[in-house]
Amino acid sequence: KQEVTQIPAALSVPEGENLVLNCSFTDSAIYNLQWFRQDPGKGLTSLLLIQSSQREQTSGRLNASLDKSSGRSTLYIAASQPGDSATYLCAVEETSGSRLTFGEGTQLTVNP
Amino acid sequence: ETGVTQSPTHLIKTRGQQVTLRCSSQSGHNTVSWYQQALGQGPQFIFQYYREEENGRGNFPPRFSGLQFPNYSSELNVNALELDDSALYLCASTLGGPNSPLHFGNGTRLTVT
Numbered sequence: 001k002q003e004v005t006q007i008p009a010a011l012s013v014p015e016g017e018n019l020v021l022n023c024s025f026t027d028s029a030i031y032n033l034q035w036f037r038q039d040p041g042k043g044l045t046s047l048l049l050i051q052s053s054q055r056e057q058t059s060g061r062l063n064a065s066l067d068k069s070s071g072r073s074t075l076y077i078a079a080s081q082p083g084d085s086a087t088y089l090c091a092v093e094e095t096s097g098s099r100l101t102f103g104e105g106t107q108l109t110v111n112p
Numbered sequence: 113e114t115g116v117t118q119s120p121t122h123l124i125k126t127r128g129q130q131v132t133l134r135c136s137s138q139s140g141h142n143t144v145s146w147y148q149q150a151l152g153q154g155p156q157f158i159f160q161y162y163r164e165e166e167n168g169r170g171n172f173p174p175r176f177s178g179l180q181f182p183n184y185s186s187e188l189n190v191n192a193l194e195l196d197d198s199a200l201y202l203c204a205s206t207l208g209g210p211n212s213p214l215h216f217g218n219g220t221r222l223t224v225t
Contacts, residue, residue: 004154034213043116043202043216044155089154097143099168100214102154 002027004092006103013080014111021075021106023090028071031096035064035075036089038105044089048075080110116141118203118217125224130191133220135203137184144186145214146178147202155202161186190222198224 003026013019023033032051036044048057048064050073056065063076073090087107091100115138125131137144143162147155157170161180175191184205190197200221204214 036216041200041219041221043118043218044204044214045216046213049213091154097162099145099157099160099170100147100155101157102147104152104154 002030002092002094002101004090004101004103006088006090006106008106009104010107010109012109012111015080015082017080017110018076018078019080019108021077021088021090021108023073023075023103025071025073025092025101027094028068030068030092030094031098032093033064033066033073034091034093034100035062035073036091038087038089040086047088077108080108082110082112084108084110116203116205116215116217118201118220120220121218122221123223125193125222127193127195127224129193130189131193131222133188133190133201133203133222135186135188135205135217137186137203137205138215139184141184141205141207141215143207144180144184144203144205146186146188147204148172148197149200149202149219151199158188193224195224198222 035047050066061078087105089105091102117136145160146158149155160168164180180186200219202219204216206212
């Protein structure tokens with residue numbers, strides 16, 4: 001059974017810092033991995049999707065890497081801003097079109 | 113704006129009652145999934161529908177059931193509500209196909225008292 005773990009559970013940083021969120025998964029036979037953002041009481045917004053054959057994806061100040069063999073992914077946020085404050089969730093899809101297995105998220109607070 | 117709309121946004125029910133949650137997906141999104149997210153947890157997969165047929169189910173009892181309609185809308189029904197059913201229920205839809213992103217609605221917050 002696939003299990004996804006995210007470290008740390010919560011993170012508070014001053015504005016402008018570069019930061020790294022970590023995600024690990026127990027079964028490396030995944031189809032893809034996605035990072036989502038969730039604002040309080042809201043749904044999930046997809047940030048980045050990394051296919052199993054890829055090593056990283058970038059979007060603006062966000063960069064996500066994937067090391068499938070070791071079961072790890074990182075989300076790098078450059079020059080953090082207060083608007084980045086949210087919960088960040090990673091999720092793995094084991095086969096195309098199948099369920100997503102989520103981690104419990106990292107709650108990020110960026111202080112002005 | 114994801115194009116996925118859920119209703120109602122909030123709902124309060126009493127233990128033992130039944131509830132129906134609704135989701136409207138984008139046109140062409142043949143696949144819809146439902147997730148339960150307890151406070152402080154990641155979403156848990158309930159089930160998935162493709163072209164009106166259930167094609168995947170998570171570890172949820174039969175009192176959780178669903179329907180998908182030809183007009184890209186869907187329902188999640190929960191019978192015999194329990195206190196632990198209190199959660200945010202999220203609907204997600206996709207066009208399908210390899211690596212198609214999921215589009216999530218804003219969820220329905222269900223409180224069971």
